[in-house]
Amino acid sequence: MTLQTYETTPTRFVEANGIRYAYRSLGKESGTSLVFLIHFRGTLDNWDPAVVNGLAKDRPVVLFDNAGVARSGGQTPDNVAQMARHALAVIQALGLRQVDLLGFSLGGFVAQQVTLDRPDLVRRVILAGTGPQGGEGFAPFSPEVQAITEQEQSKPENALFLFFSPTQTSQAAGRAFLERLGARKEDREPPSSVQVRDAQLAAIQAWGTPQGERYARLREIKQPVLVVNGNQDIMIPTINSYILAQHLPNAQLILYPDSGHGSLFQYPNLFVEHASLFLHG
Amino acid sequence: MTLQTYETTPTRFVEANGIRYAYRSLGKESGTSLVFLIHFRGTLDNWDPAVVNGLAKDRPVVLFDNAGVARSGGQTPDNVAQMARHALAVIQALGLRQVDLLGFSLGGFVAQQVTLDRPDLVRRVILAGTGPQGGEGFAPFSPEVQAITEQEQSKPENALFLFFSPTQTSQAAGRAFLERLGARKEDREPPSSVQVRDAQLAAIQAWGTPQGERYARLREIKQPVLVVNGNQDIMIPTINSYILAQHLPNAQLILYPDSGHGSLFQYPNLFVEHASLFLHG
Numbered sequence: 001m002t003l004q005t006y007e008t009t010p011t012r013f014v015e016a017n018g019i020r021y022a023y024r025s026l027g028k029e030s031g032t033s034l035v036f037l038i039h040f041r042g043t044l045d046n047w048d049p050a051v052v053n054g055l056a057k058d059r060p061v062v063l064f065d066n067a068g069v070a071r072s073g074g075q076t077p078d079n080v081a082q083m084a085r086h087a088l089a090v091i092q093a094l095g096l097r098q099v100d101l102l103g104f105s106l107g108g109f110v111a112q113q114v115t116l117d118r119p120d121l122v123r124r125v126i127l128a129g130t131g132p133q134g135g136e137g138f139a140p141f142s143p144e145v146q147a148i149t150e151q152e153q154s155k156p157e158n159a160l161f162l163f164f165s166p167t168q169t170s171q172a173a174g175r176a177f178l179e180r181l182g183a184r185k186e187d188r189e190p191p192s193s194v195q196v197r198d199a200q201l202a203a204i205q206a207w208g209t210p211q212g213e214r215y216a217r218l219r220e221i222k223q224p225v226l227v228v229n230g231n232q233d234i235m236i237p238t239i240n241s242y243i244l245a246q247h248l249p250n251a252q253l254i255l256y257p258d259s260g261h262g263s264l265f266q267y268p269n270l271f272v273e274h275a276s277l278f279l280h281g
Numbered sequence: 282m283t284l285q286t287y288e289t290t291p292t293r294f295v296e297a298n299g300i301r302y303a304y305r306s307l308g309k310e311s312g313t314s315l316v317f318l319i320h321f322r323g324t325l326d327n328w329d330p331a332v333v334n335g336l337a338k339d340r341p342v343v344l345f346d347n348a349g350v351a352r353s354g355g356q357t358p359d360n361v362a363q364m365a366r367h368a369l370a371v372i373q374a375l376g377l378r379q380v381d382l383l384g385f386s387l388g389g390f391v392a393q394q395v396t397l398d399r400p401d402l403v404r405r406v407i408l409a410g411t412g413p414q415g416g417e418g419f420a421p422f423s424p425e426v427q428a429i430t431e432q433e434q435s436k437p438e439n440a441l442f443l444f445f446s447p448t449q450t451s452q453a454a455g456r457a458f459l460e461r462l463g464a465r466k467e468d469r470e471p472p473s474s475v476q477v478r479d480a481q482l483a484a485i486q487a488w489g490t491p492q493g494e495r496y497a498r499l500r501e502i503k504q505p506v507l508v509v510n511g512n513q514d515i516m517i518p519t520i521n522s523y524i525l526a527q528h529l530p531n532a533q534l535i536l537y538p539d540s541g542h543g544s545l546f547q548y549p550n551l552f553v554e555h556a557s558l559f560l561h562g
Contacts, residue, residue, distance in 0.1 A: 224538070231526060231534075242523050245512060245536055253512075255526055255534040257505070270558065277554055 006052040006063075007184040011044065011071070016089035019074040022189070023064035023090065027056030032123050034100045034279070035091060036063045037107030037114075039129075040200050041154045043070040043189035048265045049180050054272030059100075059279070064090050066110075069196055070189035078202035080106075080133075084113035091121065100279055102126040105236060105261065106200060109133070109207045115221050125225045126275055129163075129233055129261040131208070131240030132215050132247065138236045139208025145235055149201060152194060156181065163262025165232055170258050173266040218247040225251040226278040228271065230259030252278060287333040287344075288465040292325060292352070297370035300355040303470070304345035304371065308337030313404050315381045315560070316372060317344045318388030318395075320410075321481050322435045324351040324470035329546045330461050335553030340381075340560070345371050347391075350477055351470035359483035361387075361414075365394035372402065381560055383407040386517060386542065387481060390414070390488045396502050406506045407556055410444075410514055410542040412489070412521030413496050413528065419517045420489025426516055430482060433475060437462065444543025446513055451539050454547040499528040506532040507559040509552065511540030533559060 004026040013020050024044055025033075034055055038046055044063055055061055067086040068076030077083055087110055091099055100123050103111025108130025115122045131138060140146060148158050156178050164174035225248050229241040238255060245253035254274055256263040264271040285307040294301050305325055306314075315336055319327055325344055336342055348367040349357030358364055368391055372380055381404050384392025389411025396403045412419060421427060429439050437459050445455035506529050510522040519536060526534035535555055537544040545552040 231532070238527075242536075245538075246519075248538075250538045251512070252538055253534065253536040255523075257526075257529075257531045257533055270562065273558055274555075277551065281551065 006047065006049045006056070011187050011189075013071075014090060014093045016093040019067055019086070019089070020072065021064050021067070021086075021090050021093070022071040023062060023094070025060060025062045026052070027061045028059050031059040032098055032100050033060040033062050033096050034102055035087075035096070036061065037087065037101060037103040037110045038063075039105035039107055040149065040204065041192045041197060042107075043192060045184060045189050046181065048177055048268050049183050050268035051264055051272060054268065055102075055275060058276060062094065062096070065189065068199070069192055076196045076199040078199040078206075080109045080113050080203050080207050083110045083203065084117055087114050088118060088121075097121070098123050100124045100126070102128070102275070103130060104128045104264065105130055106204055109204070112218075112221065115223060116217060119220075119222065122223055124279055125221070125223055126228065126278065127225060127241075127244060128228045128264045129230070129236055130244070131236045132218055132244055133207055134210030134214050135208055135240040135243060136237055138240070139205045142234065149197070154191060154197075159262065162235055163260055164266060165230065165258055165260050167258055170260070170266060173259075174262075177262070177265040215243065215247040218244065219249060221248055222250065224278070224281070226254065226275065227251050228254045228256070228264060228274070230261060230263035230266065231255050231257055232259070233261045235261040287328065287330045287337070292468050292470075294352075295371060295374045297374040300348055300367070300370070301353065302345050302348070302367075302371050302374070303352040304343060304375070306341060306343045307333070308342045309340050312340040313379055313381050314341040314343050314377050315383055316368075316377070317342065318368065318382060318384035318391045319344070320386035320388055321430065321485065322473045322478060323388075324473060326462065326465060326470050329458055329549050330464050331549035332545055332553060335549065336383075336556060339557060343375065343377070346470065349480070350473055357477045357480040359480040359487075361390045361394050361484050361488050364391045364484065365398055368395050369399060369402075378402070379404050381405045381407070383409070383556070384411060385409045385545065386411055387485055390485070393502065396504060397498060400501075400503065403504055405560055406502070406504055407509065407559065408506060408522075408525060409509045409545045410511070410517055411525070412517045413499055413525055414488055415491030415495050416489055416521040416524060417518055419521070420486045423515065430478070435472060435478075440543065443516055444541055445547060446511065446539055446541050448539055451541070451547060454540075455543075458543070458546040496524065496528040499525065500530060502529055503531065505559070505562070507535065507556065508532050509535045509537070509545060509555070511542060511544035511547065512536050512538055513540070514542045516542040
């Protein structure tokens, strides 16, 4: 049997509630599956191969396109609650009884909601470049970030501005990341549609708007959580990671230097080491 | 040759500028020495054997009593600047041309000052349970903390309140730490005197009082720094660790769950893993 990598594992489809979801899986056959939840406009092709393959060494990993994204059927909902329901439908359709979650950015909102909805299903959670419901300074985004998120086509180069710091070192790491993203040559996903853009932007803005007692629901997440971010995140400001770690009952916080929203893609090897220590612990 | 451990390595003495300093060394013979800088009232006997032995596996480690502390000669100065000069005197007297520093609490203030004074000497820095000059909320200490720091004799049990969280899990980890502290049976240090208490308290309070442009000097520390703390430090409030990481040009921040000032003693194995990744990186 050939060991699959993120670059080579075929895209498969699984059906639940009449929707056909695109997914990929790889990694060790035994152990708790780590389910990846991607960012705004992201598809199966937007994870860093160095992160996915690194984490797949020690556990099964599963990636999927949520409803309406790329080759998945259905419509992208305009709220995180429904995105979490789709994620749960995929997890159940794949027969997973317990999972770890890695949510990045919008995917981190979904990871929190999945954990609140089905605490019995979720063992451990990694939240990268994300924030709590009603967090600080991402509803609205800054004008510069907002302008990019509204572009009709998402360009890979946007990541250099949105995910990395303006320093030479961070920009060089960003270009290396973009190169790794292109390593898969076939069976790639189409870009996300304008419907995805609009629905996801609405979901992000609603999540970022305080409702009720601020941060109260974080207390309900009893699972061990690893919160990571760059020290200067311009999309979901870094203070949100600190707030998450202060309000979650059992959270470890790691902030990386000279980096932004996509710190896990700037330091993929160190992030894999830190995440592995956390998932094993 | 017997491999020395923190529990067995003999106390030695080194002289500089007419003062005789007590120190201990152990660990791998080659590599950059990691110099430990201890907390308020701490002596050579106050480090966690699990931390010291864990870090000594891959590098030489050096611990010492600063001027006036335990069996070291001289008077304890009432300011961090002079403590840093004594630390530099010991490092030079031991013939170390380049060092890594691990400063805990007051020792973290000294580590910052040593790095500012001799940037050429310092390769990497770990700052645990500490804060920047002019930081938040430790000058003065809270009344509860202040009352304990003023006791004539420092009791080991104080660490349960000062270094650990009030939860069952953290308190259990605290008791395990106290037990490890007692593992060395001979050649132990006498407790610190009242002169040490008063001078160190004055130094801490002066360090904690803002002077000039706040946090400006942190920008001068270009070395890679790892900042660690518990999520609820009641001595040097945790926000100071976040401030350090935001203002130092090259800092990684790790905050541990369910823990306080002494998080490195609550999670000694995980801390050693994180510190080793940082020191190797």
